[in-house]
Structure formats: C-alpha cells, structure tokens
Amino acid sequence: MKIVVSDITYYVEIRGKGSSLLFLHGFTGSSQNWLPIVSMFEDTYQCILIDILGHGRTDSPANSKLYDIEKVSRDIISILDELLIDNVTLIGYSMGGRLALALAINYPQRINKLILESSSPGLLLESERNIRSENDLKLANDIRKNGIEWFVNYWEQIPLFETQHSLSTEVKQAIRKQRLNNKTVGLVNSLIGMGTGSQPSYWDRLGSLEIPVLLICGEVDQKFCEIAKQMSKKLPNAKVEKITGVGHAIHVEHPKFFGKIVSEFL
Numbered sequence: 268m269k270i271v272v273s274d275i276t277y278y279v280e281i282r283g284k285g286s287s288l289l290f291l292h293g294f295t296g297s298s299q300n301w302l303p304i305v306s307m308f309e310d311t312y313q314c315i316l317i318d319i320l321g322h323g324r325t326d327s328p329a330n331s332k333l334y335d336i337e338k339v340s341r342d343i344i345s346i347l348d349e350l351l352i353d354n355v356t357l358i359g360y361s362m363g364g365r366l367a368l369a370l371a372i373n374y375p376q377r378i379n380k381l382i383l384e385s386s387s388p389g390l391l392l393e394s395e396r397n398i399r400s401e402n403d404l405k406l407a408n409d410i411r412k413n414g415i416e417w418f419v420n421y422w423e424q425i426p427l428f429e430t431q432h433s434l435s436t437e438v439k440q441a442i443r444k445q446r447l448n449n450k451t452v453g454l455v456n457s458l459i460g461m462g463t464g465s466q467p468s469y470w471d472r473l474g475s476l477e478i479p480v481l482l483i484c485g486e487v488d489q490k491f492c493e494i495a496k497q498m499s500k501k502l503p504n505a506k507v508e509k510i511t512g513v514g515h516a517i518h519v520e521h522p523k524f525f526g527k528i529v530s531e532f533l
Contacts, residue, residue: 269324272345275333278324279346280316283309286379287355288533289343290316291363293516294457295422295446297323300360304518307526312533315355317343319363320461321453329452334460337467340369344377356380356533360518362457365389365466371480372472381476382529384483385491385515388469388498399464407458410451418454419446430487430514442519473501480505481532485513485520506532 270277280298282305290301298316305314318325320339332338343366347355356379359367364386371378390396410418422428423443431439459465480502482495486509499505508528513520 270346270349272342272349273333275320275326275328275342277320277326277342277346278318279350281350282314282316283312285312287313287315287352289347289355289357289367290314291319291357291359291367292322293361293363295322295419295449295454296360296363297445297448299323299445300442300519301358303522304358304526304529307523307530315350315352317346319366319457321457322449327450327453327456329456331456331460334456335465336366336369336461337373339461340366340373343370344374347377353377354379356382358382358384358529359386360384361386361515362461365463366461368469369466371476371478372469375476375478378478380479380481380533382481382483382532383495383498384517384525385485385488386482387463387491387494388473389463389466391468391470396464396468399462401464403458403462403464407455410455410458415447415449415451415454419443422446427488427515430485430520431516434520438519470501473498474503477503479532481529482507483517483525483528484509485515485517486511487514491515 268279270279292300298318301316308314321327354377357367364383371381484492484495492509495507499507510517518525
C-alpha cells in the first residue's frame with residue numbers, strides 16, 4: 268500500500284496478524300530484503316515493512332533536508348498513526364538500525380522492544396562526524412556523476428560485504444537487481460541527509476532506553492561487534508549476540524539462524 272506523509276508517498280507492506288513487528292532495511296536496500304525473515308514470523312505477528320525514504324517504491328525527493336533521520340523517524344510514527352498501531356517491536360539493519368534507534372529514543376512510548384543488526388548510535392565526536400560527512404558527500408557526488416550501476420559495482424566490492432561473495436549466485440543476483448532499482452537522487456540524498464556523519468550522536472542517550480534491546484553482529488564484522496559491546500555497557504537492558512562465520516548482513520547470510528535468535532528474544 269501507499270501512505271502519504273508530509274507530501275511524501277511511502278511504500279508500506281503488511282503481512283500477518285498479531286503483535287506488530289516493524290522492519291527497517293539498510294542503505295541501498297528495500298523492504299523486500301526482509302521477506303525471507305518475515306516468512307518465519309507472519310503466522311504469529313503482524314509484520315510491517317517500509318521502504319525508507321529514497322529507497323525502493325518510496326519517493327526520492329530532491330531536497331536532502333527531508334532525509335534527516337529525526338524527520339524520517341517522525342514520518343514513520345505518522346505511518347503507524349495512520350495504521351492505528353500504538354506500539355511495535357523494531358527490527359533494524361545497519362542504516363535501518365540507526366533509524367530504529369532514533370525512533371526508540373525519541374518515541375519510547377511507542378516501542379516495545381528493539382533489535383539492532385550491525386548498527387550504531389552514530390559517531391561520538393563532532394570531528395569524526397565532520398570527516399564522515401565529507402566522505403559521504405564525496406561518495407554522493409561520485410554516484411551523481413557515474414550513476415547507479417557504477418555505484419552498485421563499487422558497493423559490492425567494499426570490505427564490509429566481503430563475506431557475501433560466498434552467497435549463491437541466485438541470492439547475489441537478487442540483491443544486485445534490487446540495488447539497481449534504486450534511484451540516483453534517493454541514494455545521494457540518503458548519504459547526505461541520513462548518513463552516519465549527518466545524524467545526531469545517540470551515545471549519551473542510550474542510558475535512557477529502558478526497553479529490552481538485542482544487539483546482533485557477525486563475528487567477521489569486528490567493527491560492529493565492538494560497537495555492540497560498547498553499546499551494551501550503556502544500555503540498561505541489552506543483550507549481545509555475536510554470530511560466527513558471518514559478516515555485516517546476518518539476515519542475508521544466515522537467515523534461519525537470524526530468525527531463530529530474533530524469535531527467542533521475542
């Protein structure tokens with residue numbers, strides 16, 4: 268279905284009935300990335316999938332300020348209001364995890380539990396955020412100049428996704444096709460407006476988050492496992508699950524095990 272919020276049309280898909288699970292995908296992804304996981308939960312839960320601004324079938328506006336992570340989190344609350352859903356459990360991956368954390372911190376009364384996969388509260392120091400913003404802007408300009416296919420070729424080869432090279436040809440082709448379906452302006456503005464360098468740091472606000480939080484990371488993805496470890500020290504009610512033999516995208520590389528861990532937490 269399509270839901271209009273602040274003159275922006277969001278693509279939303281609902282599967283199953285029961286308590287609500289809201290899934291938020293990563294950068295270059297779409298709601299469809301979650302379907303193998305959703306198939307494990309839709310018999311007992313209402314699964315809500317949203318294409319985040321600039322991705323999939325949601326609009327990709329030209330104004331990068333509309334992609335501000337706290338503005339987008341307000342949009343998602345408006346979508347839940349439209350659907351008459353009072354509270355949800357959030358499952359967010361990477362960029363979607365940062366967005367999920369923004370939602371949980373700013374709208375704690377609407378969130379039951381929080382599951383973050385390979386995600387972070389942003390960068391602690393302003394100097395780090397400035398450097399990251401400059402790098403994101405450079406990459407955004409390269410995408411604008413060279414186009415989506417160039418970027419997808421580049422993105423597939425970054426070290427973060429090295430473990431995905433062992434996925435089946437069918438899965439890799441499906442991921443590539445979905446990435447290529449994104450719009451240049453959407454990815455460019457997501458980097459500028461919702462990138463790690465442009466979002467607020469939530470490190471100092473983690474202590475206020477009293478709901479149960481599950482932090483999932485892949486053993487090979489050492490950077491995000493260390494972030495999860497540091498986050499768990501600040502969160503009052505957190506559990507860390509480090510998954511052996513996988514990297515950044517656990518739900519893609521080992522979906523059945525990911526589903527099992529989430530099910531046990533729920």
